[in-house]
Amino acid sequence: MPEYLLKIRRFDPKSGKAAYWDEHSIELGEKQSVLDAILKVRDEVDGSVGIRCSCQQAICGSCGVRMNGKPGLACNTHLDDAAARAHGAGWTPPASGEPPVIEVEPMGNMPVIRDLIVDMDAVHWKKIQRVTPYLVNKQPIPEREYIVPMESMVDITQTMACIQCGACVSDCLSMEIDPLFIGPAALAKAYRFAGDPRDADHQERLQDLSDDPHGIYDCTHCFNCIDACPKEVAPMSQIMRLRRKAGSDHKIVDPNNGHRHEDAFVTLVRDYGLLNEAELLPRSYGGNSWFGKFHPAAGKELMSSLGTVVTGVMRGKMSPKIALLGHKLPKSDLAALKKLYARIEGRSQRVELNLYISGYEDDPEPSSGEGVKSASTESETS
Amino acid sequence: MKVAYWPGCVSRGFTPELHGSMAKVAPLLDLELIELDRACCTGAGVIAEHNQELADTLNARTFALAQRTDGAMMMNICSTCQGAQSECQERLDANTDYRRHINENLADEGLTYEKGLTNKNFLWMLVEEIGLDTLKSKVRRPLTNLKVGPFYGCYIVRPVHRLHIDAEHPRDRYMHMVIEALGGTVIDYAGVYKCCGFPIITMNKQASLKMTGRHVGDAIDAHADCLVVPCPLCHLNLDLQQPGAAKEVGRELGLPVLHLPQLVGLALGLSPKELGMSKHVVRPTSVIDWSSSVVAGAPA
Numbered sequence: 001m002p003e004y005l006l007k008i009r010r011f012d013p014k015s016g017k018a019a020y021w022d023e024h025s026i027e028l029g030e031k032q033s034v035l036d037a038i039l040k041v042r043d044e045v046d047g048s049v050g051i052r053c054s055c056q057q058a059i060c061g062s063c064g065v066r067m068n069g070k071p072g073l074a075c076n077t078h079l080d081d082a083a084a085r086a087h088g089a090g091w092t093p094p095a096s097g098e099p100p101v102i103e104v105e106p107m108g109n110m111p112v113i114r115d116l117i118v119d120m121d122a123v124h125w126k127k128i129q130r131v132t133p134y135l136v137n138k139q140p141i142p143e144r145e146y147i148v149p150m151e152s153m154v155d156i157t158q159t160m161a162c163i164q165c166g167a168c169v170s171d172c173l174s175m176e177i178d179p180l181f182i183g184p185a186a187l188a189k190a191y192r193f194a195g196d197p198r199d200a201d202h203q204e205r206l207q208d209l210s211d212d213p214h215g216i217y218d219c220t221h222c223f224n225c226i227d228a229c230p231k232e233v234a235p236m237s238q239i240m241r242l243r244r245k246a247g248s249d250h251k252i253v254d255p256n257n258g259h260r261h262e263d264a265f266v267t268l269v270r271d272y273g274l275l276n277e278a279e280l281l282p283r284s285y286g287g288n289s290w291f292g293k294f295h296p297a298a299g300k301e302l303m304s305s306l307g308t309v310v311t312g313v314m315r316g317k318m319s320p321k322i323a324l325l326g327h328k329l330p331k332s333d334l335a336a337l338k339k340l341y342a343r344i345e346g347r348s349q350r351v352e353l354n355l356y357i358s359g360y361e362d363d364p365e366p367s368s369g370e371g372v373k374s375a376s377t378e379s380e381t382s
Numbered sequence: 383m384k385v386a387y388w389p390g391c392v393s394r395g396f397t398p399e400l401h402g403s404m405a406k407v408a409p410l411l412d413l414e415l416i417e418l419d420r421a422c423c424t425g426a427g428v429i430a431e432h433n434q435e436l437a438d439t440l441n442a443r444t445f446a447l448a449q450r451t452d453g454a455m456m457m458n459i460c461s462t463c464q465g466a467q468s469e470c471q472e473r474l475d476a477n478t479d480y481r482r483h484i485n486e487n488l489a490d491e492g493l494t495y496e497k498g499l500t501n502k503n504f505l506w507m508l509v510e511e512i513g514l515d516t517l518k519s520k521v522r523r524p525l526t527n528l529k530v531g532p533f534y535g536c537y538i539v540r541p542v543h544r545l546h547i548d549a550e551h552p553r554d555r556y557m558h559m560v561i562e563a564l565g566g567t568v569i570d571y572a573g574v575y576k577c578c579g580f581p582i583i584t585m586n587k588q589a590s591l592k593m594t595g596r597h598v599g600d601a602i603d604a605h606a607d608c609l610v611v612p613c614p615l616c617h618l619n620l621d622l623q624q625p626g627a628a629k630e631v632g633r634e635l636g637l638p639v640l641h642l643p644q645l646v647g648l649a650l651g652l653s654p655k656e657l658g659m660s661k662h663v664v665r666p667t668s669v670i671d672w673s674s675s676v677v678a679g680a681p682a
Binding site: 084173174177178181213214217218219220221222223224226227240243244247248256257258261262263265266269273274275276277278281284285305307308311312315316317318319322326327329330333336337339340341343344345347350351352353355358359360361362 | 391392394395396397398399419420422423425426427428429430431432433434435436439440443465472473476477478480483487488490491536537540541542549576577579581582584585586589592593596622623625626660661662663
């Protein structure tokens with residue numbers, strides 16, 4: 001059996017002592033789990049190792065940890081997979097002759113209670129509660145059951161797969177900087193109800209999440225939550241769906257420039273073909289038209305960024321021509337783009353493909369096990 | 383090698399030194415760039431957030447234009463473009479009916495996207511197509527004693543599955559490997575795989591600049607001489623916004639940030655001026671001083 005060097009991050013805040021690495025040499029099969037290794041240490045060497053776990057089959061979501069810098073469930077991560085990734089440094093094969101190292105740490109963005117146990121109440125559950133995580137019945141409540149379109153329920157199955165393990169919260173880069181950010185798990189949960197046709201509060205939910213200065217528009221698209229999730233919930237994709245519903249379907253213009261930024265971006269690519277950075281910024285603040293730059297909000301932002309703009313122009317980062325007029329594609333291509341926009345934006349329903357539901361053609365099995373392989377496109381409206 | 387070349391918007395807008403330096407470096411690597419001058423913005427994820435079909439159609443159009451050239455594959459110099467294009471391509475390649483639907487949108491222009499385009503960021507080209515041995519053999523000014531912090535950002539390292547990153551293609555180590563092949567020293571620091579903050583700069587400027595300030599500060603604390611980035615949007619935050627980020631985190635910064643083609647160009651013997659380094663907001667004085675102390679010679 002292969003040998004691994006298991007390093008467990010130990011810490012007891014009540015002890016007054018600093019955190020330290022507790023090292024153990026472990027012999028276990030490479031397809032056994034990181035949790036098997038931790039429990040072996042706890043059972044055979046040191047009974048005081050703190051780890052929260054229960055089902056050991058990726059259902060209960062209690063054994064979330066970081067393994068070589070990557071968040072996930074200890075119970076469904078193979079030892080060889082964990083070892084293939086050196087801490088924070090991408091894929092690195094272990095040095096020959098040395099046993100592979102697996103560093104296990106508590107999840108990030110949450111306070112440590114002891115060793116590998118974090119305070120989920122202080123962060124994760126508080127944020128879940130923030131998004132009204134239950135159905136607000138649409139009135140009148142039918143005598144028997146609600147009759148809903150099949151495709152709208154399929155649309156929210158991905159978020160229903162969440163087991164509340166907190167792995168996505170652990171490595172959310174926006175939350176790392178701004179702890180007030182509602183975060184990936186709670187926003188995925190929010191979509192579960194904002195996308196549910198039986199819910200009465202779509203408008204209120206979306207307005208609330210758009211208006212919050214730490215809401216849906218604070219996600220940075222870093223994809224950490226997508227890689228972290230053991231259940232393929234793809235929280236970031238759910239946040240993008242919330243934005244789409246809020247901005248396009250419910251016409252919510254938020255005070256955080258989120259929808260204006262999206263609107264300006266989409267329009268500028270239609271009109272110029274290329275991104276016109278000098279127009280994008282004032283329009284994001286002042287409104288999506290050429291006159292946006294004269295809006296007081298755009299003026300205020302320009303004044304606060306004046307130093308940056310002047311330095312940029314002085315260094316030749318932007319030519320005056322690009323700064324004033326932007327760059328454009330040839331006329332015939334712009335005409336083609338306009339036609340594409342008109343055709344697609346003119347549809348009564350948006351056409352979307354969710355690979356979680358449809359699966360990949362080359363896969364032997366659909367990825368979600370839903371078996372809706374032939375239902376290639378899924379439409380959604382407000 | 384001939385490639386269909388997508389430079390992106392920002393490399394021709396607010397970071398012209400990126401497009402310029404790539405044009406200088408390409409012939410030294412025997413890369414012939416066929417510029418896709420009719421292709422439009424990838425949408426940077428924002429158009430996909432607005433309307434998935436629109437983003438997929440615009441990018442399928444670019445892919446179809448690339449497939450019309452005689453380039454062996456498509457290459458980009460912007461990891462945000464890579465990420466946005468890979469996302470659309472994943473959907474287009476995964477489902478025949480959906481691809482047919484998107485191609486119907488392109489029919490008016492007589493364009494069709496055929497499944498299976500190869501689209502690689504310049505970083506991936508360096509390791510997988512040009513090869514580190516060939517790259518090494520072309521070095522005329524090894525980056526000896528230059529301590530370089532790789533800043534990968536998000537779009538070319540995540541999601542791992544979509545970007546085909548695995549033990550055989552450790553694409554999240556490529557910048558480390560390239561810096562070493564060029565003779566430089568890799569500096570590992572906390573921000574190597576983190577977000578520069580650019581995507582939220584108009585929504586939450588404070589958080590955005592804090593991200594930038596923290597990563598630059600971490601790299602300085604790890605004694606980096608400079609950072610290198612594969613993405614012009616990261617460059618906008620890490621370089622153009624660095625003075626503002628310094629105020630936000632309350633410490634002095636001043637760390638030069640190089641585009642990947644600039645770092646490669648320096649090692650291949652080009653001068654900092656030829657590589658447009660005078661256009662940076664944080665003057666790359668330490669890198670320029672270093673380069674003038676090393677005389678570019680014959681290939682090793």
